[in-house]
Amino acid sequence: MKILIVGGGIGGLSAYHALRKHLSALDISSITILESHESPVRTLGGGLGLAPNGQRAIASIAPDALDHILEHSFPGSQMTFRNSSGSLLGIFSSGRKERYGYEMVMLPRAVVHEALLSGIPEQDIRWGVKVKGVQESRNQVSVEYSDGSTEMADLVIGADGVRSAVKSSLFDGKFDAKYDGLTGVGGFIDLEELPNALQESFQTNGVTMTFGRSGFFGYSMCSPLPHSQPSTIHPFIQWWSIYECPVIPDSKNLDYDAVKAQLLSRHGSWKSPYDEDGTRIYQTIIQLGCRPPKDPESTTSRHDTSVMVLPRFITPRLPSWSASSGRIVLMGDAAHTMPPDVGQGVSCAAEDAVVYALLLKHYLASSPDQALVLTAKAYEDIRKPHIHHILDVAKRNGDAKKEKGWLGEVIRDFAMKIVCKLPESLNDAVFTYDPEAEVTAYLQPKPRSRLWPL
Numbered sequence: 336m337k338i339l340i341v342g343g344g345i346g347g348l349s350a351y352h353a354l355r356k357h358l359s360a361l362d363i364s365s366i367t368i369l370e371s372h373e374s375p376v377r378t379l380g381g382g383l384g385l386a387p388n389g390q391r392a393i394a395s396i397a398p399d400a401l402d403h404i405l406e407h408s409f410p411g412s413q414m415t416f417r418n419s420s421g422s423l424l425g426i427f428s429s430g431r432k433e434r435y436g437y438e439m440v441m442l443p444r445a446v447v448h449e450a451l452l453s454g455i456p457e458q459d460i461r462w463g464v465k466v467k468g469v470q471e472s473r474n475q476v477s478v479e480y481s482d483g484s485t486e487m488a489d490l491v492i493g494a495d496g497v498r499s500a501v502k503s504s505l506f507d508g509k510f511d512a513k514y515d516g517l518t519g520v521g522g523f524i525d526l527e528e529l530p531n532a533l534q535e536s537f538q539t540n541g542v543t544m545t546f547g548r549s550g551f552f553g554y555s556m557c558s559p560l561p562h563s564q565p566s567t568i569h570p571f572i573q574w575w576s577i578y579e580c581p582v583i584p585d586s587k588n589l590d591y592d593a594v595k596a597q598l599l600s601r602h603g604s605w606k607s608p609y610d611e612d613g614t615r616i617y618q619t620i621i622q623l624g625c626r627p628p629k630d631p632e633s634t635t636s637r638h639d640t641s642v643m644v645l646p647r648f649i650t651p652r653l654p655s656w657s658a659s660s661g662r663i664v665l666m667g668d669a670a671h672t673m674p675p676d677v678g679q680g681v682s683c684a685a686e687d688a689v690v691y692a693l694l695l696k697h698y699l700a701s702s703p704d705q706a707l708v709l710t711a712k713a714y715e716d717i718r719k720p721h722i723h724h725i726l727d728v729a730k731r732n733g734d735a736k737k738e739k740g741w742l743g744e745v746i747r748d749f750a751m752k753i754v755c756k757l758p759e760s761l762n763d764a765v766f767t768y769d770p771e772a773e774v775t776a777y778l779q780p781k782p783r784s785r786l787w788p789l
């Protein structure tokens with residue numbers, strides 16, 4: 336079988352590892368990743384929270400990649416919630432190693448990319464290749480490239496993100512992504528640039544999330560703490576702000592001064608216990624963080640300290656994640672755009688890949704003629720209810736970041752205090768998710784129902 340994976344993001348790279356691990360050389364003649372960026376450097380982005388379930392999925396297909404990730408990340412299972420007056424709303428544990436076997440970590444997206452790229456032979460990934468669309472044709476799929484050329488494959492995996500060309504072909508553009516009115520701004524700052532009190536706070540604080548009437552502001556370490564790391568890793572933090580913005584900001588032609596002024600007007604007067612000598616911490620972070628790129632074309636830093644502006648796109652829930660033949664299958668954000676508000680997008684993309692590969696292995700062995708159809712059906716049966724639950728939680732979390740009147744703010748603060756008192760076990764269904772166990776349970780013969788009780 337010849338497999339083409341469209342998209343070399345975390346979903347596409349995970350799909351590669353999962354298929355290589357679970358299918359035999361007899362099953363696969365070739366797997367190739369097609370990525371529109373010219374090189375790995377251009378796939379860089381901001382910081383990420385990688386949840387215990389995502390680490391479990393990655394460990395099962397690329398254990399060396401997980402080692403690399405853990406070596407370059409900051410344990411971020413403790414969340415401190417504050418309001419814009421600097422008051423503590425509560426501290427919540429979310430993803431402790433003692434409970435889940437893996438701890439929630441914060442790290443640059445680029446580290447996850449480089450971890451997953453390692454181990455993929457150069458000839459199996461083509462950079463600078465943009466897929467325009469896909470079409471089924473006589474038991475194969477024809478992939479059309481932006482230069483007009485085409486290539487045939489037996490199976491195409493669309494892991495090409497929120498604005499997926501594969502999804503667009505599958506549904507004739509009916510479910511294309513739309514801007515959801517919230518925009519994220521953020522970046523990295525070297526730890527040593529920050530005031531001492533804030534630097535010190537990272538020894539005991541995990542991730543800080545602050546909610547105000549005019550939006551949301553978060554920050555955390557994004558590398559291991561100094562002295563707890565290989566000396567080659569320069570310590571730095573990530574920061575991000577999310578606010579409502581009615582028009583889509585033009586992220587490619589940014590007016591950096593306007594971005595800074597916008598952030599200062601929203602968060603500059605917010606208070607923090609780490610304010611010292613009349614210096615407001617949020618103001619300092621914004622002043623330091625709102626920098627234009629030094630040289631956007633040549634940057635190779637995995638924590639480039641320029642500001643990023645990311646309008647958020649969402650897609651409606653899709654009627655299906657695959658073509659009826661099973662020869663075209665969507666994974667990750669192409670199948671279910673995951674907003675950042677639950678920190679699950681990367682983990683879910685990796686889980687999709689593992690579940691799909693395990694099912695394909697099973698059906699290739701048990702029903703080879705029907706394997707692609709059966710795999711696609713089982714994949715959706717297993718993944719859709721779980722993903723829809725996470726999307727519901729993400730929607731609630733996103734609403735909390737929207738602008739509020741004074742009453743809305745009081746209600747939100749109260750709700751946050753309650754959330755911090757809820758048991759950590761609320762996250763168990765998501766953080767304990769084990770793709771292998773899910774597939775095994777699905778494939779187990781179901782007990783026959785009886786007409787009469789014994």
Ligand SMILES: Cc1cc2nc3c(=O)[nH]c(=O)nc-3n(C[C@H](O)[C@H](O)[C@H](O)COP(=O)(O)OP(=O)(O)OC[C@H]3O[C@@H](n4cnc5c(N)ncnc54)[C@H](O)[C@@H]3O)c2cc1C
Binds near residue numbers: 647672
């Ligand atoms: C601001 C922000 C913060 C987030 N924070 C978190 C977080 O903390 N934790 C978390 O788990 N998730 C987070 N997410 C969600 C997460 O980033 C996504 O869910 C995840 O990246 C999905 O991975 P993917 O591989 O499916 O898609 P993507 O990461 O979008 O990768 C798709 C790839 O396909 C390529 N591509 C696209 N079109 C084509 C084409 N036509 N031809 C060839 N290649 C193509 C792209 O260049 C890209 O490399 C965040 C999202 C945003 C927007």
